[in-house]
Amino acid sequence: MDLRLSPDDRVDSRARKPRAQGAKPRSSGGGKPRKPKNPKRKRSGGMKFIVGLAYFCFTLLLIGGVAVAGIVVYYGGDLGSSSTWEVPQRPPNIRVLASNGQLLTNRGQTGGEAVGIHELPEYVGQAVVASEDRRFYSHFGVDPIGLASVAVEMVRARGVTRGASTITQQVAKNLFLTPDQTLGRKVQEALLAVWLEQNYTKDQILELYLNRVHFGSGATGIEAAAQTYFGISARNLSLGQAAMLAGILPAPSYYNPKSHPDRARARQQLALANMVRAGYITEAQAQAAQADINAEITTQRVAGAEYYVADWVETLMNDYLGEVNSDVVVDTTIEWDLQKHAEFVVKEAIAQHGAERDFSQAAFVALDTDGRVRALVGGADYTQSTYNRAVTARRQPGSAFKPFIYLTALQMGYTPDTLMVDEPLNYNGWAPENANGRYVGPILLRDALAFSVNTVAARLAIDVGPENVVETAYRMGFSSNFQAVPAIALGTQEVSLLELTAGYTPFANGGYGVVPNVITRISTVDGEVLYEASDAGPGRVLTDEQVGMMNDMLQTGVQAGTGRAAQLGNWPMAGKTGTSQRNRDAVFVGYTANYVGGVWLGNDDDSPTRGLSGGAIPAQIWRDIMTEAHQGLTVANLPGHYVRLQDRVAVPMQDTVPATGIPVTIDQIQGQPGQQPQPMPQQQQQQPQLLGPADDGIGNLLNGLFGG
Template sequence: MNNRRSGRQRTRRQKRGSAAGGTPPGRLRTWGRRLAIWGAALALLLVLFVSLAVAFSVRSMPSYYQLKATQTAQTIVVRARDGTEIVELGPSFGKWLTADEIPQVMKDAMISVEDRRYYSHFGIDPVRTGGAIIEGLTGSRARVGGTSTISQQLARNVFLNNNRSLDRKLREAILAMALEWKFSKEQILELYLNKVYFGGGAYGIDSASRKFFSHPATELSVAEAAIIAGLVKAPSRYSPTADVDAAVGRASVVLRLMKEQGRISPDVTVDPSAVRLKEEAGQNSVRYFTDWVLPQLDMLLPETFEPIEVWTTLDVGMQRAATASIKANTPDGAQGALVSMDRDGAVLALVGGTDYVQTNYNRATDALRQPGSSWKLFVYLAALEAGYTPDDRVVDTAVTIDGWSPRNSSGRNVGEIDLRTAFAYSINTVAAQLGNEVGFTSVASMARRFGITTEINTYPAMVLGSNEVRLIDMTRAFAAVSARGESVEPYGILKVETADGELLYQHEKPRSSQLVPDYVAAGITDLLQTAVATGTGRAAQIGRPVAGKTGTTSSNKDGYFVGFSSGVTTGVWMGRDDNTRVGGLQGGTAPARAFAAYMRYAVKDRPVEEFDTDLQLPEWQLEPDDEYMFGDPEDYYFIDEQGNLIEPGTADTPRNDPFAQDFDRTLGPERPNPSNTSQPGPGPRPPQQPPRGADGAPQAIGDDFLEEATGASGSNRSPPAQRQIN
């Protein structure tokens, strides 16, 4: 009886729930079954679609022997501006090693770091793919390897590009499954190890082994195999010829993974740092230039694997002179960099360090360092644009701005001087006052206008060069001054041709813009020329006009000199990579001497050019007295004491009007009044009464003026009452 009562109660509760809007359990089960059916149908369709795509890819895929013979890498011949071949970059293929010839330790090392489940997946690894999705959602960076399997990497290297789009990833997955369908695991691994890129132009493990260790890949040791396997992730970053410590660190990761996965015994002790690397002769610093210019091909050319020739702006003689000047003048233990460009922005020489083999880090294009007082270029540009001239008087005195008190390098103040002297001797207190007066945001805006691409802070100390910049950007800014204030865009590629001579790309001069007025460009050139002639940049003199500016940061951590002569603009930086002090380093010493040593060669075949420093000031900077003769007072409108407008040519100006008195003094005796011939010549005249309407009220504007303004004529004039202004 109790059970029957409980059942009736549950039935009543269900009915009440249904009546109250609840969903019966039966309906939930129905929707659940429908969703399961739809999901299964969609999954089936997806599997069918993928299967058809894989099957189609398998049918159209080349054979194993065709893939062996295919070389997907590209040969690039780089030429100087005169056609001289400066370097050839491209594939270096060693001997093709079969799966049996490849050392097992090399296979194990590559699988451990790139695809630990290689022998168990079907081309894509669901575990790694799922991990990538989770990583993308959580922002985790715990995984060591990438998301692509060895089969996916082979598909990308052989058939696709490195575009990171979703479409490319989907095609990569389809092709990877097609490879797994068509070829065995050993064949795929053989293709991969003989085709993967290891940096330095080396494709395949045999080429890499010969390049880095001077012996074939069949003789690879465990440590050497770990170094080569570690290169795949980032060949340039982990190259043992570029950064031994990075290569050893990466190899240690590979060895740890091999032990964790049981591919070498945990008891085995391997020291990758003890590996003997192949000794390479010093390479010409032209590699700094090619490292900067060749990545630009990705933006200039469509995707192509055919051999190409790249004609660059590099001048071989200037590059050699630049390299020699940096090596000869850079202090011991420091690094030096140089960028030189023509008046149109063509980069003529580029040196990113003292030795490319020791370090391929490009300090000319990548390093962010403080420019010191060379940054004052933008301070004085802003001041000149605001109305200053080189001859204006300024005061070198102690100053405090928002709690910041700059000091001069000499430790003293000299009082009143002109702007030219303050710039030539790089007086900090004057630069601080100018920056405060024109506004620090105006200085930052000027720097951005002239091509500074890095972050710019606008606190007061920024006027002394506390913001970090790239040397190539500072050189670009000075090149714009050399171009009389026109914008300059640095470039390094003139044209690109195929091996058959087909033109793929031709440089075209970009549209330039006037960054500052002519008089501002002339004024700053005047200041820059004085800085070299008599100021801090005297060491940069080369026997012809030079304009430039030194820069030295606190504790002599950075030395700068940037200047131009005869259309060539050159920037030099020196300092230590760890940003520590360099004894005796100042912008006016080693950097200026390196500039002069290079520029003597760079401009030797160019005509001597005098600078245009003639200031043609705009009208708004002229004295007021020079404007008194502009126009005729008979052409001016005046307001009388009642606030009425007196039109030109019809009204006499009262003698107590200060404007009229000024005109009298300026123009001399008064001319006859054409409307009053009875009283010609000088003498007082009664003031003209304002016109009146029909009701006798004064009008603000006369009828003649209205008719002239509205185009009315005497034949269609309105009655007086209708011409009144309401």
């Protein structure tokens, strides 16, 4: 039996719900038929993915934007209101010039002054832009294209390849922020960069960058870099030099032209190639720049003796201006050629004689007769020691201080023709001796000073009173703190070489006191005068006769006495040697009617030299420097007037003291000290004559005993 159902007999195998009780049956024929529904189209899997991805990205961007905005607000809040932002002032620079306008050096934190973009060759800025930020003139402070490019590079390299900061961002970092590599700092950098772009022109931003960026070797700013590496102003940079400076910016220490010249040249070539690519220069110009020997071989500017001058000038700025808040230009009294010649002579003397005589340091200062410092050497080598031994150091001048003892005596009635006695002395336990232990008995003040007789100087100091010697020294321009004791006669109290030299200047200028001066004018870079030296000074401190008497005695010292090595050809000159105890300091101070110069030799640790005296190498140094200083000048006599007495006259206190060499005390000396007898009627006066070895037996005797 066939149990299969026909199609008509088949029923839906699915279970049907029973009709609810009371429900109306469905109409089978009279009702209106329903329209069949259109089937929904199914979306493809790819379309669903794209839509989902777009939705996800949009959501992600929205969330990211909110997050970025939050970060910006959070870190931007630390910067305060933008209305309070302002570019901080650049540390001031002090440009120090010689009297002829020659740059001595710059002083300040940056090492060079700020220069305007319009003062520089056009290719200086172009080299920096081409190497550091080629879209500088088109972006708004942050370079999105550059950021994307660097990001791709870093992904490919799986590490940091290079920075993406624009020039504007670097300016923002240098001006306002710390160098910390943090998210907060980068956000603040971007904000400040946008602010800079809104408030400054592109050229102003580039100028800020060039004057604030660090170039290595302590040089901040393009001017300092040009001076440091090439010894010229940035205003005079060649194309090759500009390219080299632009090339070293990413890593100034690594590409330093002084220590790594090959690396610097490679960076120079890359910077020139970037300039060609940017259209700033042609290939031919780039090749010519690479062949520029001035750009390839950097000049390591030597820190010469003029740096001692610059240091001194810097210390004086507060006295003249108070706090320096902007760049200034200081015109000094320094004669550039004389300064460099003095430095050469001093270094040569140390090289030739330092080892054999056991001295390692030297100082020199030269003034004109108005007290203007014309040359100053503060030590053997500034690169080895910046300590200024001409201005700052205090050393014993030895017998070079004796002229002020004799000057005090002249003011109390003594004359160069006063006869004293050179013999052993004991004053309250103080027993000064002559350097050679010899005594000559009766001796004129003129000869006693010329041959640096210690006992006579000591007797004078006691006779006139040490307190009067101190007063004389202060009137002559000394500023050291002196003790009024008899030993001052032998130069045991410390002074600077500068004040010692200035103290001799009234002998050279006719009796007028001076205050040593190295600054003539201070002005802003725009030419506004802030300070100008005046001619005012202490005025006359010596009479014409006193000047004449001192010059009479001090001329004898260089013609026949201990300073003979300083003789300056046919130039009338005078001076005095000085040697401290155990030959620790050797000094010579000499002068003409045009210049006064002082020389010191010794050691910083106060150790003794090997027989060094003021009449030897110091006197020779003085002569060699002053020979150059007097080139082209008209020979002039020393000022003052004094007529020597024909006969030597003894003072009463010496009458009963025989020249036996037997020790005596001051109490044993008879008569009034320092009293000069009146000339007898039969005594005639004659024109001054220098005492030399051929004058009489005294000259021969003194030269034999004290000579050299």
